[in-house]
Amino acid sequence: MMKAVRLVQVGKPLEEADIPTPEIGSLDVLIRVAAAGICHSDAHYRQGISKIDNLPLTLGHEIAGFVEQVGGDVTHLSAGDRVCVNYLVRCGSCEFCVRGLEQFCRSGQMIGKHRDGGYAEFINVPSANGFPLPDEISFEAGAIMMCSSATALHALNKARFKAGESIAIFGFGGLGFSALQLARAFDCGDIYVVEINPAKLASVASMGAIAIDARSADPVEQIKNATAGKGVDVALELIGSAKTMRQSVLCLAHLGRAGLVGLTAESMSIRPYNELIKREVEIIGVSDHLATELPVLIEFGRSGKLRFPPETLRVVDLDAVQINAALDALQDSIDHVRTVIVPSK
Numbered sequence: 074m075m076k077a078v079r080l081v082q083v084g085k086p087l088e089e090a091d092i093p094t095p096e097i098g099s100l101d102v103l104i105r106v107a108a109a110g111i112c113h114s115d116a117h118y119r120q121g122i123s124k125i126d127n128l129p130l131t132l133g134h135e136i137a138g139f140v141e142q143v144g145g146d147v148t149h150l151s152a153g154d155r156v157c158v159n160y161l162v163r164c165g166s167c168e169f170c171v172r173g174l175e176q177f178c179r180s181g182q183m184i185g186k187h188r189d190g191g192y193a194e195f196i197n198v199p200s201a202n203g204f205p206l207p208d209e210i211s212f213e214a215g216a217i218m219m220c221s222s223a224t225a226l227h228a229l230n231k232a233r234f235k236a237g238e239s240i241a242i243f244g245f246g247g248l249g250f251s252a253l254q255l256a257r258a259f260d261c262g263d264i265y266v267v268e269i270n271p272a273k274l275a276s277v278a279s280m281g282a283i284a285i286d287a288r289s290a291d292p293v294e295q296i297k298n299a300t301a302g303k304g305v306d307v308a309l310e311l312i313g314s315a316k317t318m319r320q321s322v323l324c325l326a327h328l329g330r331a332g333l334v335g336l337t338a339e340s341m342s343i344r345p346y347n348e349l350i351k352r353e354v355e356i357i358g359v360s361d362h363l364a365t366e367l368p369v370l371i372e373f374g375r376s377g378k379l380r381f382p383p384e385t386l387r388v389v390d391l392d393a394v395q396i397n398a399a400l401d402a403l404q405d406s407i408d409h410v411r412t413v414i415v416p417s418k
């Protein structure tokens with residue numbers, strides 16, 4: 074048996090339960106969880122904003138730990154290995170999976186949403202979802218890298234971001250914090266970060282990027298002025314508002330690419346000729362990440378190009394009261410301090 078903290082009823086606090094330790098199949102690995110990130114989407118599952126079909130369910134999709142046990146046919150991992158977990162479980166055989174586009178897998182499952190997640194002592198995952206975690210990366214950092222950092226890297230890749238290019242990042246939460254560091258890891262030109270929160274604007278400046286205060290003047294005008302009227306090569310919209318999505322397109326240079334990551338149900342207006350066609354700018358949708366991107370991400374973490382300093386991490390125990398309190402705080406969080414569950418022995 075093992076301890077898990079589970080969503081039993083939508084709109085209610087998570088509950089602690091003793092459930093059977095999972096049995097593994099021949100291609101699975103059993104992982105002893107060493108760190109599990111508490112994500113904004115977990116708060117949405119608890120609130121019912123994002124729907125979970127089968128309850129009760131153990132939440133948690135940002136996971137790192139030690140391999141406890143491997144199935145008989147697993148060759149690339151052994152007991153005792155440090156690993157982090159790709160949260161997208163794919164079938165491997167549908168038309169998307171065979172093309173390496175497993176984020177659209179016909180029968181794809183997300184760990185901690187469609188199957189039990191990492192708010193537990195152990196988790197069973199397909200061995201293909203376990204990625205070796207170098208000693209240089211803490212379990213806490215390894216866990217949270219698997220979500221917002223992976224999305225930020227996918228966004229840069231989808232926008233075909235390359236060395237020397239300038240970038241505007243709209244929103245400096247968890248995604249923006251990773252996007253800034255990853256853009257620099259790509260050897261980029263100037264980085265502009267658009268925000269309205271004074272504390273975040275100050276931390277943008279302390280990280281060597283150019284803070285654009287959207288409260289003081291139109292951010293598009295500010296970016297155009299700072300680039301001698303040219304605009305930026307790539308913009309990432311990480312907020313999820315039609316207004317900032319439109320701004321992310323308007324601040325682009327000729328041939329610029331806007332990657333839209335934030336979620337919204339609003340409509341965005343664009344004047345096709347003046348705002349897109351004439352300058353051949355592109356608007357690109359970004360969803361999740363690819364397994365093939367994770368080794369690159371992990372290498373950025375190993376080399377220190379992607380860092381989560383201790384002051385950006387907060388640790389709680391595998392304890393329902395502490396976890397529910399962390400989820401409460403996330404619902405109106407304004408900082409990018411991340412809470413990670415570290416089960417005590």
Ligand SMILES: [Zn+2]
Pocket residue numbers: 112113114134135220221
């Ligand atoms: Zn997450």
Ligand SMILES: [Zn+2]
Pocket residue numbers: 163164165166167168169170175177178179180181
């Ligand atoms: Zn598939």
